[in-house]
Amino acid sequence: MLEAIKPSKKTIFLYLLFPITAFVFTVFFPLLAAIFYSFFEWKNGPTKTFNGIANYIQLFHDATFWKAFGNNIYLVVACLVGQIGIAFILVLFVNSKLAVTKGIHRTFGFFPSTISAVCVGMIWSMVYHNQYGILNWFLKSIGHPELCKVWLNDTANIMLYVSIPLIWQYIGYYMVILFSAIAGIDQQIFESAEIDGANALQTAIHITLPMIRNTMLVCITLCIAGNMKAFDNIYTMTKGGPGTASMVMAMYGYKISFEQFNMGYGSAISVGIFVLSLLVIGGSQGLIKKATKRMED
């Protein structure tokens, strides 16, 4: 702490006034407001009627909300495996002595994560389109027109199809994070492993993975947090459809609040999203810590 200059209380107050006011007004105040309104029956009109915990009882029995929660979990799992898993394998490839032109993969691979989720959603809508889509064009040109379908109408597999764009967009992002972590490992460790006769797979599992454990944890946390708030992609591609097949929590909250104008119940959903997201993020952190501790023992 700085002892030499002690700015007056007034100076600190003036400097901090704007950031803190803006922050409290946009983050904490709405949160309290959501909790308050969630106890009311309110259809966005002038009348609000207090109805106790009726909204929460409804939320608890709302099959669509829990389905949306399940879909968020699906996205989390799919992206953990798809984004971080594939990224890790690709990084091992880039880092291996056999790869040439390493820099270009970094530049190209990272690119999708800089464009907006709306653009990614639009691009993939074009890929999936039944008439003018690349995917059906590809299937036809390799001689399998019978596999063509209206991809985004396939209720049974829709979650798989909407998670592919998400995975695709962020593989490069995690690749770059993991790459910089691996570059920080002392190269001598790899050399002595090679001299000891460890093959690439053994080196990856027993040396690389434990050495970048902390970065891996950061990636996992980012991935979980990112997918609990999935919205933009889903909104652009399916709006939660067909039916409610690809509904996620944020999308459901949006539909209830801004299409059905049920603000009271929408507020209860918001509180639900808040609590469930924190539980999933916190719970997964605890699990990972436990698991890695056991690994150390």
Add this chain to the structure above:
Amino acid sequence: MAVTNKTAASNFTPAGRSSSKTPGKILGIVFINLVLWIFSLTCIFPLVWMGYSSLKEKRTFNADIVGFPKEPNLVNYQRILTNPDYHLAESMMNSVRTTMISIILIVLCSFIVGYILSRVHFKLNRPLYLMFLMGMLIPIHSLLVPIYVVFTNTGISDKWFTLLFPYVSFGLPMGIFLVEGYVKGIPVSLEEAAAIDGSSFSYTLWHIIMPLCRPILVTVAIIQIFSCWNEFSFALVLIKNVHLQTVPLALTQFKGQFASDYPKQMAAMLITMAPIVILYFMFNGQIIKGMVAGAVKG
């Protein structure tokens, strides 16, 4: 870059040791590079495909969706940019303004708050630190509805400055923690020496510390440029006036309007992506480094 030098150096030694190339090794080289190139090409393919397809007209595109245009023309761009009903140029201006003001405010506020939390001892220091830390943990999409309610009730929704509030507030925590961590690495003796020379708190803050913090402030700005330019959900909820739409919002409307006219959609997307794409391919080294630093340290 130190990173690439290091890997290049480590490549050199083992390759020198085993100079003989067995068929298995050649197969390995082909396989690994093939996989990497397929991945890289899928990442860049949409950009290329949209680039040349946007030069086609709807009719020629629908006849052959992947072929190169035989008579490339800029009709789509011309129509999009000259027809005032599309609001695309207007939404670009809105996005540029919102992004620029947000970045300036985020950088300035993160710098001030980060520095004060790192160096000045006062009663509310730890509570404030915890408050911003909590801000980082709050799932922001649970705030969509409540922010709409609060902003509508206070009459500040659907204004040109509306989006500055969420963008600055959600950008602040990460910026503050990056600055706070960075300032810890600056020796306090510097400020003490400045104080002895008669420098005031504000003078030290702006003229001595700020220049030193430039690298981290650039990082903060880089991270936020992308998230502000691409932000969609709060714009969707808070902005109803078509003249105030930001780019992602305008694009979703465009998609609804021209559902079957892909070349036009592509041209619109490319126009709105242009600033980001140019920025990215000019400064990708620094951008990647900044984003990684933000992810790992923040």
